[in-house]
Amino acid sequence: MSKKGNDMNPLVQTKEIIKTYTLGRTEVHALRGLSLDFEPGEFTAISGPSGSGKTTLLNLLGLIDSPTSGTVFLEGSQVKYNGLTKLHSIRLEKLGFIFQTFNLIPVLTAYENVEYPLLLMKKSSVQRREMVEKVLREVRLWEFRKHKPNELSGGQRQRVAIARALVNRPKLILADEPTANIDSATASEILDLMHTLNEEDNVTFLFSTHDQLVMQHARRIVKLHDGVILNGESNV
């Protein structure tokens, strides 16, 4: 990544990003020149109907996809997609992911799932134990640490996924429709939890969602439609 000169950089910034997919002979314009800034500590929902580009934007911000054109800056540094930059290291150290379908590793227990990123970071067993216990207690799942994903409810699984995303204390957590597969009561509980983590630990959350409940919790909502930002981006 190459660094910009300004010290007061947004956490993430996109400049004129375009993402076009080719499906057979058809070109699908998922994002059409988006420029957005996300500051540290934000609790932001990216909303819009299916096909509006929410997930594509999240994928680009999460460095798991590259734009057709335009640039992404993370903490002021331009992200390079040339294969020379170890994007996996950036994802590991600075980003956390929460998926709609939880995406836990089924053969691992809740504890082991949360521990997994720390293994990649080569943390010592003592450090791992401390960090996993802390985060599992934060999401109130310490008692369920030995359970495998199929022994947990949807809400519990999502909390394990949140714990996994949080355990290495990333700067930014990207959550793709985090409440889509859980009931509203559990969704509310999950959102409260994320809200608390945001306020107490200043973790930045970006959600893609079309869930009204999530939007009610968000302090800022970015509305997308057909790959562009609708007028009237709202700050709650």
Place this chain on the structure above:
Amino acid sequence: MEKAMSNFMRLSFKNVFRNRRRTAITGLVLVFGATALILAGGFIAYSFRGLRESTIHGELGHIQLFNKEYLLHEEDRPLELGLDSADAMKKKIMMVNHVRFTMARIDFMGLISNGDKSEAFLGRGVEPDKELKLSDLGLNMDRGQFLDQDPSDMKDNQVVLASGLAKTMKAKLGDYLTLMTTTSTGALNALDVKVVGVYSTGIPEYDERALMVDLSTAQQILNSKKVTKLVVVLDQTDETIKVAAQLEKMFPNVTAKRWFDLATFYNSVVRLYNAIFGFLGIIIFVIVVLSSSNTMMMSIFERTKEIGTQLAVGTSRLRLMLNFVYEGLIIGVLGALLGLVIAYGVSVLINNSNIMMPAPPGRTTGYPLLVDTVPMLFVGVFILMSLTTVVSSVIPAFKASRLKIVDALGHI
């Protein structure tokens, strides 16, 4: 670093057993492969050992000493290129370490007659007591007895006939036959010999022509004190090369032929069996590679979304690839270990079952089916099986590591 490896190995171990049926099928292929290779290899090792020892103790001895010229030129007359100070040589040879005993032989040929008909024969003059000592199992006498061990006890010159020749000559025990041959000076000579026994060599063509007489009888009919060769028998087959070199140094005019230089049948059997074993190994290797590759590909297909997740949360592509290679290694090690245990059990079972094999080509007698347990073979098969699954997991693992994260996450 090692701890991290063991942690990821633990994850791979868990993944190996997430689809137990499929792992079991791949494991069974490995078990079958390891068992087949070990049993085939053990049987071949036993066959080689048995054939080697029967070649040495039934015929060749460990080393044969010839006059250097004997192997380079055709003899115009019998024993022309023989060894002429055999007794003195034998005394010196007995001083060499690992030599059990040494004995002289004379090879000659001529006609044998019963008065009505004559047949060509291949004769051998031997030292009876030592020939019996060479053959641990004893000569295969069909009828009668072997030559008297002390020639001074003989009232008559004795002969033992191979079974085919005895049948052709219609010879019964106690019959007198006449041997006719050319002496070492080129004259014709004849000698009456008494049939004292009939033996089988197991090789039909040889049984049609062979006979044996005492060394002194052969020297008498050939009118020479020379011998064709000296046979040296050692206490350990593994010392053959070393002792042969020593003997050649000791006797500059002598060529020391090692048993494997002379054992054409043994060498051709070894080549044939090695080719069969190699072919079997290749087939099993291919089966194992295909089976474990298939398992790995299926596993990767089923876990595409999970692979996407792992990459998304920061797993490097190399780490991901290694995890899949570990899975191949785990399946290989477990399957090979189980295969070794089963192969050992089956070997013991076969060795205690007294199963007889039919006579091999060119032989008239069968032999017991036995399987040697060769430690190096077990180690080799274990390494081969483990490496095979590792090799067969590399391509699927590489494919998994190259998946596009967004595509993998969207996989259903």
